[in-house]
Amino acid sequence: MNRRELLAALASAATLPLLPGCARGRVTPPTSPAPRGGAALAVLNDVGENLLRLFPESATQLGIDTGARAELRSRLTDRSAEGRRRIAAQVRADLDRVDAIDTAGLSHATRTSVEVVRSAYATALEGLALPYGDTTVGSWRNTPYTVIQNVGAYLDIPRSLDADHPIENAADAEAYLARLESYAKQLDGETGRMQAARGLGLVPPAFLLDKALGQIRLSARSAREGGSLVESIERRTKTIPGDWARRARTIAMQAVAPALDRQIAELEAERAVATGDAGIWARPRGEEFYRWALHASTTTTRSPDDIHETGKRELEQLHARMDEILKGLGYTNGTVGERMKALAADPRYQFPEGDAGRAEILAFVQQRLDWVRAQMPRMFHTLVHPNMEVKRLPPEEEPGAPAAYGGAGSIDGKIPGRFWINLRTTSLHSRYSLGDLAFHEAIPGHIWQGEYTHEMPLVRQLLAFNAYSEGWALYAEQLADEFGAYENDPVGRLGYLQSLAFRACRLVVDTGIHAKRWTREQGVQFFVDVNGSNPLEVASEVDRYCSWPGQACGYKVGHSEIVRQRQKAMTALGPTFDVRAFNDTVVLGGNVPLDVLAKNVGEYVHSATK
Structure with missing residues (x-):
């Protein structure tokens, strides 16, 4: 469906009925x-x-x-x-x-x-x-490794204590200190599981251990000095009587730092026997783990070979679209990947390094979000108003983190939805790809979609499916394109198409590493050579696939299924198809496995044809 066809469908005078319980103005819980x-x-x-x-x-x-x-x-x-x-x-x-x-x-x-x-x-x-x-x-973060460069309490808890844990009174501060003591116990609990896994022969790849060791040593040093664990409570208890900072410092230095040191010792023991084999195939029961991980990530039973070939096929189709735009811009020689690398080297599309460039990136993101907010009434009947903020990732997390990620905030609005962006270097981002990233992570992507869950039963607010979550975020990128984000910006549309192609590459690389015994270097080179991707970004990406087998496959599998369901609805409903009603069906049904999504769309089509 091209943009002209979509807007014609949107302009259709017919407004189709929504699923039962879906109100026009807001999300409402079922009654009686x-x-x-x-x-x-x-x-x-x-x-x-x-x-x-x-x-x-x-x-x-x-x-x-x-x-x-x-x-x-x-x-x-x-x-x-x-x-x-x-x-x-x-x-x-x-x-x-x-x-x-x-x-x-x-x-x-x-x-x-x-x-x-x-x-x-x-x-x-x-x-x-x-x-x-x-x-x-x-949830989406399934991994064979209890602690590694992007997994573990040493990453999760300091960020959560600072960003999520409220401190408005003495009881909140006491709760913070109790959690700080529990953090040390969490670390030791993880260390015991790491030791048990090593006893079974499970050791992460050497290159992941090197990253993890660099990061966790910084965490241990920070804890020995008090660091962010103390600064967070000290900053937020200035008007609350009590010796909060001293007590936090004691726990950090006497309990947390030693527990981190014990994890470091275990990671060093693993590093001494580690190999460079990137894939789960090289670990005990690796084939079994990967079959399960693919099922968990995609909510399908598709085989690694099927997903691998799908990725290559979709990549070819996307590159054909990119080739046409590149030729129109005067980039005629070389593969699509080679021409995209040439585009990336053009200073017009780069941000300056340093804090000035970081500020420019944040301003650029805000401008794109302001634009897309204004388009929401054209995309949905049922609107939400997400409370959100754009934040830089903590510097100690940036080396092992992706370019960005995002999610909805708390039900009461006190914790905003957050679009976390990696700014360790501004060269991670380009002017032609950054808007698309904002649409994916924030609006109408992860943060927007997450707002629809807040009035669902509690268990629905706690459960999520990778293929739906990431498939929706890619579909959000598609909606932004269809509603004019790149109307007079062919280079921006290239960035969007490269983003989809990037996810098609993921199907190839994830299955290549874990089922076809590719090396880490083969995975990185595939992205760089075939898709013209940023080598700085894809090195961390591929490392992420190595630690989260299968997770990278959920994105394009989910997106392709949402698009397939939309096409089925368009075929069934013809000129009465209303994209706003379809989009409402997908988000109001909540975060679901792909087979349940198909049932929801089927019921929507059935009700619309009555």
Whole structure:
């Protein structure tokens, strides 16, 4: 569907009905559920509360660690082997309860929630049955490695304590200190699991360990000096009587720093026996782990070979579109990748280095977000108004982090949605790709979509599916293009198409590394040579694929499925198709596996043809 066709569909006088329960002005919860529906919702709510107790940081991130849940503000997830066993036992018991729900006669929304929990919990149990790894329950960061360059409490907790944990009174400050003590225990719990995994023969690639060691040594040094762990509470308790900074410094120096040192010692022991093999194929039960990781990431049962070939095919189609634009700009010689590298070297599209360039990047992002906010009434009937901010990643996290990431804020609005951007060097970003990145991470991408979950049952706010989340964010990039982001900017459209091609490359590289025994260098070179990608960016990208097998495949698989469902709806509805009604269907149905997405779209089409 090209932009002209889309706008014609948008201008159609017919307004199609939405799914039951979807209001035009805002998201509304279902009203007066039938007794059967009420019983099902009661089970789902109880399951959600159980999940919240397992992962209490989620309560803080959602802004619901108050009232009856106030004690969660003082707790952190148990990351030990025993904690992992407790998570598995709770998930198994709750899945049995949800499996026992009779979905006949339930509302569409409640039935969808039941299907979502069944899918997420069954997938998590498969992962938790594996002998190693960090398995999430309804989230995207599944990894065989408990601690590595982009995984571990040493990265998560300092950021969460500073960015998410509120300090408005003495009780909040005490809760901060309790979490600081728990942070040290988390670290030791992780270290025990790392040692057990090494005993099974699971050791991360040497190049990932080198990155992780560099980062965690900085964290340990910071903790020994008090650092950000102390500065965060000191800055926010200036008007709250108490010796908060001294107490935090004592915990950081006497508990956290030694626990970090113990992790460093374990990582050094792993480094002494590590190899350069990048893929999970080289680890015990690696093929089994990768099959599960691909299923968790894509919510499909597609094979590595199928995904690999799909990536090559979609890449060829995208490059054909890019070739036409490049020729129009006078770039006629060489492959698409070679010409995109030449474009990237053009000073007109680069930001200056240093703080001046960083400020220019942030201003550029804000301008693009201001533009796209104004387009939302043309894309959706049901609008949200996300509270959000653009923030630089903490410098200690930047070496192992992607170019950016984003997510919605808390339900009460006290914690804004955040578009985290990596500014370790301004050369990570270009003028022709940065707007597209903002659309992906913020509006109408991750932050916008996340706002629609806030009035769903609690368990739905806690569960997410990689293929849907990232597929929606790519579809958000497509919407921005279709609604005029690059109307007079062919170079910007090249950046958008290169972004899609980048995700097609991911299908090839992730499966290449983990199933076809590619080296890290082969993965990096594929991006640079075939897609003309920034080598600085893709080096960290490929390292991320090595530590999160399968995750990179969710993006394009999810995007292609959303586009396929839209095309099916257009074919079925013809001239009465309304893109706003379709988009509402996708976001109001919530974060779902791809088979549930297909059911939601099918019900939308059925209701629209009545």
